[in-house]
Amino acid sequence: MDPTKATGCDLCSEARSCACADEAFPKITPRIKRYEGKGLGLQAVAASPGQTAYRKGEWIGEMTGELVPLSTYKDNKWVVEFVRSDIEPPTAVCQLYCGQVGNCFRLLNHDCRPSALLVPLKVSSRWIMGIQAKQDIFDGSEITIRYGRDFFGETCRCQTCLRKRQAVCEQRPAGRK
């Protein structure tokens, strides 16, 4: 059984078939960029330079990968759990494993205060892993999501934690290194 099979669509009111799967996400995809200390990540690209690439609440894209049964992978940074919110209470139905196959969105880096969210949603009768802007995301900024604090290993290397550590260093009295 395909755990992502569903009826209807969260993005429109069509009960049977709709074109949302082809039309819901922006045609411009983010740029793959190497971020110091973090490896590859995704940089937002706006239609014209210096603009907002995504407004808060807008869909950025779909994270694709291989669907595998729950608990197939443990402590693997390429895995996200697929939670169906139409089941009460919301239930994880499978894992989405992006270690082997997937699109550019598997390169999204973790941030403890991310700019985007992973949101499972129904599009054209199928559950997909949508990526939604949590805030306005400007041209040239990194798109991040929250995977979990241990994404980078013991010391979190996300922008938010990096800034916090820098702030602590700067507060130290002069002369004491």
Ligand SMILES: [Zn+2]
């Ligand atoms: Zn639709």
Ligand SMILES: [Zn+2]
């Ligand atoms: Zn962090």
